[in-house]
Amino acid sequence: MRILQLHSNFIEYEAVEKEIELAEEPEKLQDRLEEVVVLFTAIEDGDDTNVAMKAMEATKKSLDQLKVNRVLVYPYAHLSSNLAKPSDALKILKGMREIAKSMGLETYSTPFGWCKKFSISIKGHPLAEHLRIVTSEAAKEEEEGVCEAIKAEEKLKSFWYILKPDGELIPANEFRFKDCKSLEKLCRYEIKKSRAVQQVPPHVPLMKRLEIADYEAGSDPGNLRWYPKGRMIKSLIEQYVTGKVIDYGGMEVETPIMYDIEHPAIAHYLQRFPARQYLLCSDKRDFFLRFSACFGQFLMVHDAQVSYRQLPLRIYEMTKYAFRREKSGELTGLRRLRCFTMPDCHALVADLDQAKKEFLVRFKLSMGILENGLELSKESDYELAIRVTKDFYEENKEFVLSLVKLFGKPVLLEMWEERFFYFVLKWEFNFVDNLNKASALSTDQIDIENSRHYDMTYVDENGEKQFPLVLHCSPSGAIERDVYALLEKAHRDSLKGKVPILPLWLAPTQVRIVPVSEKYLDDCEKLMKQIEGCSIRVDIDDRPLSLGKKVRAAEKEWVNYVLVIGEKELDSDVLPVRDRKAGKKSRNMKVQELVDEIQAETAGKPFMSLTLPKLLSRRPQFAF
RNA sequence: GCCUCGGUGGCUCAGCCCGGUAGAGCGGCAGCCUUGUAAGCUGUUGGUCGCGGGAUCAAAUCCCGCCCGAGGCUCCA
Numbered sequence: 001m002r003i004l005q006l007h008s009n010f011i012e013y014e015a016v017e018k019e020i021e022l023a024e025e026p027e028k029l030q031d032r033l034e035e036v037v038v039l040f041t042a043i044e045d046g047d048d049t050n051v052a053m054k055a056m057e058a059t060k061k062s063l064d065q066l067k068v069n070r071v072l073v074y075p076y077a078h079l080s081s082n083l084a085k086p087s088d089a090l091k092i093l094k095g096m097r098e099i100a101k102s103m104g105l106e107t108y109s110t111p112f113g114w115c116k117k118f119s120i121s122i123k124g125h126p127l128a129e130h131l132r133i134v135t136s137e138a139a140k141e142e143e144e145g146v147c148e149a150i151k152a153e154e155k156l157k158s159f160w161y162i163l164k165p166d167g168e169l170i171p172a173n174e175f176r177f178k179d180c181k182s183l184e185k186l187c188r189y190e191i192k193k194s195r196a197v198q199q200v201p202p203h204v205p206l207m208k209r210l211e212i213a214d215y216e217a218g219s220d221p222g223n224l225r226w227y228p229k230g231r232m233i234k235s236l237i238e239q240y241v242t243g244k245v246i247d248y249g250g251m252e253v254e255t256p257i258m259y260d261i262e263h264p265a266i267a268h269y270l271q272r273f274p275a276r277q278y279l280l281c282s283d284k285r286d287f288f289l290r291f292s293a294c295f296g297q298f299l300m301v302h303d304a305q306v307s308y309r310q311l312p313l314r315i316y317e318m319t320k321y322a323f324r325r326e327k328s329g330e331l332t333g334l335r336r337l338r339c340f341t342m343p344d345c346h347a348l349v350a351d352l353d354q355a356k357k358e359f360l361v362r363f364k365l366s367m368g369i370l371e372n373g374l375e376l377s378k379e380s381d382y383e384l385a386i387r388v389t390k391d392f393y394e395e396n397k398e399f400v401l402s403l404v405k406l407f408g409k410p411v412l413l414e415m416w417e418e419r420f421f422y423f424v425l426k427w428e429f430n431f432v433d434n435l436n437k438a439s440a441l442s443t444d445q446i447d448i449e450n451s452r453h454y455d456m457t458y459v460d461e462n463g464e465k466q467f468p469l470v471l472h473c474s475p476s477g478a479i480e481r482d483v484y485a486l487l488e489k490a491h492r493d494s495l496k497g498k499v500p501i502l503p504l505w506l507a508p509t510q511v512r513i514v515p516v517s518e519k520y521l522d523d524c525e526k527l528m529k530q531i532e533g534c535s536i537r538v539d540i541d542d543r544p545l546s547l548g549k550k551v552r553a554a555e556k557e558w559v560n561y562v563l564v565i566g567e568k569e570l571d572s573d574v575l576p577v578r579d580r581k582a583g584k585k586s587r588n589m590k591v592q593e594l595v596d597e598i599q600a601e602t603a604g605k606p607f608m609s610l611t612l613p614k615l616l617s618r619r620p621q622f623a624f
Numbered sequence: 625g626c627c628u629c630g631g632u633g634g635c636u637c638a639g640c641c642c643g644g645u646a647g648a649g650c651g652g653c654a655g656c657c658u659u660g661u662a663a664g665c666u667g668u669u670g671g672u673c674g675c676g677g678g679a680u681c682a683a684a685u686c687c688c689g690c691c692c693g694a695g696g697c698u699c700c701a
Contacts, residue, residue, distance in 0.1 A: 327625085516659065
């Protein structure tokens, strides 16, 4: 028996004509019901009243969850290709209605054996749509205490462990998280799905106040606007990540952001995740906006000549943009967007051996980007989660452990009984934020399916075509999410009594010059030119405000270094430097010493000139 | 979609319970002050109180419907 259960706002139906001899004489030829759960039901060969009983028991349970007491039993043959004989079906359907009534449900039914037309409005919540399949075997087995349906779910069910660098594998619920508080938070988030407080995430007011990004009412939710400072931060991170991937050997490419829905290689992706795309109609063709750079890169590789000598073949794109039409309630600040920027680096490898070697290289690359680039620390900011099929784990224990050893502390390991995605192994670095939510940043996967789907091949030593394995890596995760992590980390620091600050190479203003009065403006501009010439972002607060107010403004903007310039400074070659990182204490430094310090700290990082007017009086205010 | 909270000058919010001429701070603008390390002073501009309807002599305030936003549920290739 198959029951497609739909929680609907209303359904209207009309019985049009009898289709078979056996058709029921209906009480009503048409009707409209509101706030009802519709049970489209197909009775299959072998079903009996016992099956109907089991099906209704499960249905009742689910109705209780939905807090609905009104059902419409709607015979619907199209759910199965293994239908029962009509006479049996009718008998069982009648039984079902009686069972429903005896359970206290307000039960309606549409006539069996009729061609009917109907309109239905379905509620959008996650439990609104559900397909229930009950077979006679399952019903029998359940009597003995085992349910086939539950067994089937078990296959999809995953098992959670903690894997320690010493190789010990402990079920997650038995692990003692004494020194791993944020790993504990990750586990709680992933396994128990528990959520803490109702609160706007701290990075949201920060992203506005610091004039980084903001919501854009004129667009679709989850498509944000980026102010000059935010755009600069994003751009710098993009440049940095791209540079690192190119150093690793990635060939940077650019591919279209939209694809034809009918394209055969792409179709199976969409069938699998049909509801998450932006769709775009243009003339007579339908397109979807890409949700990753896989399509473009795979289509490119499909058309390329690749020899085994060229493997691993690394191909890379800073995906601008990836679009995922997440449900509106799922969107959050910079953490979860509908439009985002994501570095996406694929590697084609000949075999599992090569995959493993490459995987480790990319693991280190990703870790380096988080640690050195974003200045996140695995000690306090992010945790490793590994997801693997049971078979792969059993056969490659040592390899999985080598990742954990590289990470150097216990990790969360999710094990699947069976593979139900395209990959057999995946890891993610998860940032754990102030509301104890975890978000994946860097990730890499071993994909064993897509080279076939996209017909990507290489030619081996014997001149024969082979399908490679494909690794999917985002070494930093979405750039917007990186900014989220930086802001959440800064907020966490401020809760601990530390000053919130951005990494120096990302700070829009690295040095702020504050003249004591307008008299010193010319001298300030000279100083600015001198510092600016050393590839440092510097500006001047030339507004006619009190000194205290200008210093306060600089602190509120998280400016790293503040130089107050007045009579004293002009007479001396040593400047009192207000250093935010050093707790705002004044440090006496020569200009060259300050320049050297900044250059040392930002060495190896990309640099951009300030894109805002250097004089603060010339700047518009975008927020607050 | 459901639940919760919210929508009042550019921004943050008070006022709403208990109906009676729309308020504050910040910002902007004009001026004074010429400043010594997290808010100097004065003046001033700026609002069909999300939209529609209802009851009332009278609605930001009460009632009904709707729209929009955030968070939660769920989801996260």
